Amino acid sequence: MPSTEKLLHFLSSSFLCVGGVILLGYGMSTDWAEAEMECAPMDSNEFKGSSSLKIGLFNGTESKISCPRISKYNEKVPVFDRLVKLSGAPIILHALVVILLGLALLGSAGSILVALYNSFSNPYQTYMGPIGLYTCSGLSVCVASLALILYVSNAYLGEMFQTLVKADTTQVKLQNVNIKLHVGFFLLIPYIFLNVGAILVVYLYVHAAYTRRKEQEKPTEDAPKEIMMY
Template identity: 30%
Template sequence: MPNRQKKFIFCVGGVLSFACVLVVAAAMGTQFWLKGTVLCKTGAQLVNATGPELEKFMGRISYGLFHGQRLKQCGLGGRPLRFSFFPDLMGAIPIVLHGSVLFFCAVLIVFSAVASAFFLFNAFSRPYETLHGPLGLYLWNFICCVCSSLVMTLFASEVRFHRLSEKIANYNESSFVYKTHSEQFDYSYWLILFTFLTHLLNILLIRLAGIQFPFQEAKEPDVSSGASDLMY
């Protein structure tokens, strides 16, 4: 591939990696990772509410990695409340799992920035081999793919298996019991999937630039043809 086209591909990869830095940083600061509805089970059972009457006991909840808000309804109007995971809910959430999500988000930001720098370094400089050359481009993008998949998996397990929404809704509640009615991941969660796909695209761009995948066996040169070439 001509050197100019290779530089262009590396520049595109650098811009995409830097975009991932901004996207993940913005996603971490929002409260739009998950949204859902919670049912005031105690209030609904007291009046034996069914069908449309359940709407009076249906509240809403949305949260991210640091903060969120909930609207509790138990038949007497809504009670909006904002909350923070740190330090308000440290006793209610699976702190190790939630901390792992934050940790891998931070690692994803760092290595996306590293990948962006290495793309530009390979585009405008003469990198030496190992981590400054093609191997580094593959390595940093592969690490970003792993981290983004871990963020999605850990957050999904925190929500589904540890019933994070119910723990938030029932925190410091002594009179009412709340039960999750519906949940769906919001757009900040899907931004992490966008990051994963972007780094996967970067790996394909590196291969498009003519750089072989790591550990791929190089084709052995034909010794006989080389000897015949020397004769002429």
């Protein structure tokens, strides 16, 4: 039977990973960002229209006012369909973000399984031991951090929102793009910290167990002379 200390550490690690999966799963289903920008026809420099978008990873909505000559409210925005129309960096980066988040979820699922398995068994020297948990949670942390960076780069430098507008209305000029990030994006941050916490909880237990074992394996010359006489 595993010790209470071991059980608590590995179960705590699995609960942290479960919390991370819940956060990331919710984050991937909700809004990630919104943007407002001014519009003008290609043959004019009068930016009298506007477009406002609010998007998640897969879908969103757009409201246009004379952008360039039509007005639409709460029009559905299939993110991938629009980005594919103009191809280029925005669709590549956005697809990478989704793929990386999928890998993060896969890594978290692996961490949960490994932590639960270690709670009731002792596969220390195999890939199903703490090394497996470090690998899975470490993968989740790395790919989620990369996804965070790529999304910001795509939104602010890759002109993703401008591409979404131009894919639906090609003959338009845009300026003064104001972007705000939403809860879906920010949930990546606690997700990353929860996975780091899952690693730390197990590492503290492994380190304490290793220290105790080394103390028990001290050579006899370190023992008191009174004990060595017998």
